[in-house]
Structure formats: C-alpha cells, structure tokens
Amino acid sequence: xxxxxxxxxxxxxxxxxxxxxxxxxxxxxxxxxxxxxxxxxxxxxxxxxxxxxxxxxxxxxxxxxxxxxxxxxxxxxxxxxxxxxxxxxxxxxxxxxxxxxxxxxxxxxxxxxxxxxxxxxxxxxxxxxxxxxxxxxxxxxxxxxxxxxxxxxxxxxxxxxxxxxxxxxxxxxxxxxxxxxxxxxxxxxxxxxxxxxxxxxxxxxxxxxxxxxxxxxxxxxxxxxxxxxxxxxxxxxxxxxxxxxxxxxxxxxxxxxxxxxxxxxxxxxxxxxxxxxxxxxxxxxxxxxxxxxxxxxxxxxxxxxxxxxxxxxxxxxxxxxxxxxxxxxxxxxxxxxxxxxxxxxxxxxxxxxxxxxxxxxxxxxxxxxxxxx
Ligand SMILES: NC(=O)C1=CN([C@@H]2O[C@H](COP(=O)(O)OP(=O)(O)OC[C@H]3O[C@@H](n4cnc5c(N)ncnc54)[C@H](O)[C@@H]3O)[C@@H](O)[C@H]2O)C=CC1
Ligand SMILES: CC(=O)[C@H](N)C(=O)O
Numbered sequence: 001x002x003x004x005x006x007x008x009x010x011x012x013x014x015x016x017x018x019x020x021x022x023x024x025x026x027x028x029x030x031x032x033x034x035x036x037x038x039x040x041x042x043x044x045x046x047x048x049x050x051x052x053x054x055x056x057x058x059x060x061x062x063x064x065x066x067x068x069x070x071x072x073x074x075x076x077x078x079x080x081x082x083x084x085x086x087x088x089x090x091x092x093x094x095x096x097x098x099x100x101x102x103x104x105x106x107x108x109x110x111x112x113x114x115x116x117x118x119x120x121x122x123x124x125x126x127x128x129x130x131x132x133x134x135x136x137x138x139x140x141x142x143x144x145x146x147x148x149x150x151x152x153x154x155x156x157x158x159x160x161x162x163x164x165x166x167x168x169x170x171x172x173x174x175x176x177x178x179x180x181x182x183x184x185x186x187x188x189x190x191x192x193x194x195x196x197x198x199x200x201x202x203x204x205x206x207x208x209x210x211x212x213x214x215x216x217x218x219x220x221x222x223x224x225x226x227x228x229x230x231x232x233x234x235x236x237x238x239x240x241x242x243x244x245x246x247x248x249x250x251x252x253x254x255x256x257x258x259x260x261x262x263x264x265x266x267x268x269x270x271x272x273x274x275x276x277x278x279x280x281x282x283x284x285x286x287x288x289x290x291x292x293x294x295x296x297x298x299x300x301x302x303x304x305x306x307x308x309x310x311x312x313x314x315x316x317x318x319x320x321x322x323x324x325x326x327x328x329x330x331x332x333x334x335x336x337x338x339x340x341x342x343x344x345x346x347x348x349x350x351x352x353x354x355x356x357x358x359x360x361x362x363x364x365x366x367x368x369x370x371x372x373x
Contacts, residue, residue, distance in 0.1 A: 055079045056164070059122045061107050061154065062129030064088040066230045066241075067168075067268065069096055071126060074272045076100055085120060088129075107150035113157045124279065126166045127154045133172050133327050135234030136195040147198030155205055159215045166279055167206055169221040169290060171264050172236070173199040176330040181262075183332035185292050185339050192330055203290045210289050218278050219290040223264035223297075223335060225271050226355060228362035236327045240265055240303060243316075244359040251313045256321040259301040261328045264335040266295040267350035267358065274346055281344040288343070294335035295348035296355070306356040 058075055060068050063086035072086045086096070087105035096102065105116055107129045116122065129150055136143035151167070158165040174183050175191040189200050206217035224237025232238040239255050240263075246253040266274075274293045278286075298306075304316040340346035350358070 054123075055083050056124040057120060057122050058084040058124045058126065059105075059116060059120065060084070060086050060126045060128055061105060062088055062127070063102075064090045064092060064096070065128060065130075065233045066227055067225060067271065068126075068128045069230060070227060070268050071128070071272055071275065072100060074276065078276065085116075085122070087116070107153055108145060110153045110157070113153055114160075117157055117161050117163070122161070122163060124164045124166070125154065125158055126275070127151070128168065130198075131195065132233050132235035133170075133193050133195040134236055134238075134321075134324055136198075137193055137323055137327070138234075140194045143194045143198065147195065148201055151198070151202050151205065155209050155215070155217075158217075159209055159213045164216040164279065165206070165218065166275060167202050167217070167219050168275075169199045169203050169219050170195070171221060171223050171332045171335060172196040172327070173203060173221055174330075174332050178332065180331075180333045182334040182336035183292070184336045185288060185290070193327055207289050216283070217289050218281075218286070220274055220278055220340075221290065221292045221335070222271055223266045223294055225266055225268055226359065227268040228359050230268075236324045236331070237263055237265065239300060243300075243303060243307065244356075244363050247307050247311050247314050248360065248363045251311065252315040252317070253304075254317050254319050255300045255304075256319060256324055257300055257328055258320055258325060259304075259316075259318060260299050261325070262297055262299045262333040263328060264294050264297045264332055265355075266293070266348065267355045270295050270348045270350050273349075274340075277346065278340075278344060285344050288339060291340040291343070291346075292335045292337040293340050293346055293348075294337040295350055296352050297334045298352055302352065303356070306352055307360070310356065310360050 056079060058079060060072055062068055063072060068086060068088070072084050075084045081100045085101040085103060087103050089104065089106050092102050103116060105112060107113060130147050131139065131143040136147070154165070154167070157163070172193060172195050173191055174189055175196060177188050177190050179187050191197055191200060203219055206215070206219055209215040210217045224235070224240055226240050228244070232241050239257055243253045243255070278291065300316065304314070308314050337346060
C-alpha cells in the first residue's frame with residue numbers, strides 16, 4: 001500500500017477512535033499502524049510474550065552505576081538469578097560478574113540492543129544508563145547522546161518487542177520556575193541542566209509511546225538516592241552518600257553544598273522497592289505513567305546534626321561548588337508524592353534517623369573489617 005494512503009488510513013482510524021471517545025490511557029494502539037522503526041505492528045514472531053504466570057526476563061542497562069547492582073540483586077531474589085541480566089559498557093568487577101548474567105551493552109548501538117532483547121527473550125527492561133546532573137554539565141554533548149539518543153533506541157526496542165519499560169526520572173526534571181515546596185506531579189517543568197532536559201524529554205516520549213503505540217512505559221521521579229555499598233556517579237546529591245564514609249573514616253566531611261540546601265532524598269532500599277512496586281502495579285491502577293516518589297527531605301546541616309548523635313567528634317565544613325549549588329537551588333525542596341501513595345500504595349520505610357543509623361552501621365562494620373585486616 002502506498003505510504004500516503006496507509007498514513008491517511010491510520011489517521012482516519014485514529015480520528016474515528018478519538019471521536020467515539022475510546023482512546024483511553026493504557027489501551028494498546030499497536031493495531032493502528034506501524035511501530036516506530038517501521039516494523040509492522042503484527043510482526044510479533046520475535047516478540048517475547050509475558051503472561052501473568054511467567055517470570056519476567058529482565059534486562060538492566062547502565063547496571064554498574066550506583067543503583068543497578070542493587071536492583072539486580074533485588075530482582076534476582078524475586079525472579080531468579082538467571083532471569084535478570086545486568087549490562088553496561090564498563091568492565092564488571094569479579095564479584096558482580098560471578099553473581100549472575102552480565103553482558104556488554106551500549107545503548108547507542110541499536111542493533112546490539114535488539115540482539116540482546118531477542119536472544120535473551122527479554123520482557124522487562126529497566127533503563128538505568130545516564131549521565132547525571134553534574135557530569136552532564138561537564139560533558140553536554142555526551143549527556144545529550146546517552147540521555148536522549150540512547151533513550152530513543154530504548155523506546156524503539158521496547159515498543160517493537162512489546163516490553164514493559166521502566167525509565168527513572170528525577171527531582172532534576174524540575175527547574176527554578178517549578179513550585180519547590182512541595183513540587184507536585186504536574187506543574188511547570190523548565191529545568192536548566194542537560195540532565196533535567198533529557199529527563200523531561202524521557203517522561204514525555206515514554207508517555208507519547210504509551211498513548212501512540214501502547215508501550216507499557218512506567219516512570220518514577222526519584223529523589224537523591226543514598227546507598228551504602230555503591231558510589232554515586234556524579235550528581236548534585238552525592239554529598240549525602242559521601243558524608244557517611246568520611247564521618248567514620250576521618251571524623252570530618254567537607255560539603256560542596258551550602259548548609260541550608262534542602263533536597264528530597266531516599267534510601268536505596270525504598271527506591272528499589274518503589275521501582276518493583278510500580279512495575280508490578282496493575283495497569284488500571286496507574287492514573288499516570290510518571291510519578292513523584294519521596295521519603296524524606298533534609299539539608300546538609302540536618303544530616304550533620306543526625307550524624308553527630310552517633311559520631312560525637314564529627315565536624316562538617318563547607319566549600320561550595322558553584323555548579324552543584326546552582327543546580328540544587330533550582331530543584332524541589334520537598335516532593336509531593338500523594339498520587340503514588342493513592343494509586344499504587346507507595347509508602348516509604350526510611351526516615352532520616354533510620355537512614356543515618358543504617359548507613360553508619362554499614363560503614364562501621366566495613367571500617368571494623370578493614371581495621372581487623
Ligand atoms: N542515583 C540517584 O540519586 C538518582 C538516579 N536517577 C536515575 O537512575 C538511573 C541510574 O542512576 P545511577 O545508577 O545513580 O547512575 P550512574 O551514573 O551511577 O550509572 C549510570 C551507568 O550508565 C552507564 N552508561 C553510560 N553510558 C552508557 C552507554 N552508552 N550505554 C550503556 N550504559 C552506559 C555508565 O557506565 C554507568 O554505569 C539514571 O537514569 C539516573 O538518572 C534518578 C534520580 C536519582
Ligand atoms: C537526583 C539525581 O538525579 C542525581 N542524584 C543527581 O544529583 O544528579
């Protein structure tokens with residue numbers, strides 16, 4: 001069929017559906033026409049099907065960063081070790097390589113991505129590859145390639161192979177003109193970093209693919225994530241991870257944000273649980289496809305006070321990094337996540353005191369082991 005006629009037919013069908021009011025959120029639209037890379041919508045000969053009773057076959061991109069290894073461990077407990085494939089462009093350390101399937105995957109290489117999805121019969125994709133806020137500002141063209149072009153590859157492969165797709169967004173998807181205290185799900189989003197711009201783009205593209213092609217896209221806007229056994233990858237909230245390590249090792253910490261800089265934060269266990277919960281939520285419980293999730297909100301000063309309760313000799317000093325400070329000053333101070341709590345029952349476990357106790361216990365046992373050796 002000539003392309004123009006086909007397009008007219010598709011447009012006609014779409015208008016008909018809009019007119020009868022039956023184009024609703026969550027309704028698959030793949031029958032309308034071609035998928036994004038011109039694979040016929042009914043060409044499902046290579047689609048891995050996933051019925052409710054099967055275990056998903058999971059691929060995690062960018063899996064060697066701060067969050068990916070924790071996510072793989074968490075999902076492997078639930079779905080089985082061999083059902084969760086970790087991937088990255090970096091070489092994995094031995095203990096990660098031997099803990100479950102690991103493969104090389106560059107999200108900028110579309111054919112490689114498609115081969116991995118097909119050969120491994122992937123059904124769920126967690127897309128973690130990204131350049132974070134501070135490193136993104138230091139390398140805008142690479143951030144644009146990875147965070148935007150890479151995302152396009154992910155969306156296409158997910159739509160063509162009928163995957164359930166999780167893409168994390170961030171508090172960084174908001175900017176200085178957004179309401180900051182609290183920041184709701186739906187409001188002005190005019191971020192001033194390439195990271196934030198790319199994440200707003202990801203939210204909008206994912207939602208567009210959902211409505212246009214029926215892609216099962218799910219997205220959470222994470223706060224700054226605090227983890228004990230993995231290092232942050234170059235963000236604005238990194239200080240809240242490093243402080244614990246330095247407090248126990250040296251009894252002091254130099255903070256690169258001002259003492260009064262308030263940002264939303266979350267312990268990694270809550271983050272990973274939220275991610276699995278939104279992926280497992282019944283589609284009809286999701287009134288939106290992008291949700292804020294939150295746990296706590298604090299300043300470096302608040303965090304230092306809490307650390308002092310456990311490490312009485314602890315001292316914090318401030319040497320402000322102007323790039324990070326400007327970014328933090330444009331981000332939410334508090335996050336309104338009432339829609340996540342209402343729609344799919346989100347509830348965090350860790351507040352500031354539990355976070356500090358957990359982090360210090362982890363690093364304390366680490367330091368004791370190092371001293372004993
Ligand atoms: N860590 C945090 O506080 C937050 C993280 N997020 C999001 O969660 C996701 C994971 O974050 P982190 O683990 O902290 O990031 P990270 O910066 O620690 O790790 C990102 C990973 O992406 C990989 N990567 C870079 N270019 C790639 C390419 N071309 N192909 C494949 N992989 C590539 C890197 O090698 C790295 O291992 C990101 O999308 C981030 O935006 C959102 C909000 C907060
Ligand atoms: C909050 C984030 O997205 C990340 N940790 C960053 O600071 O860039």
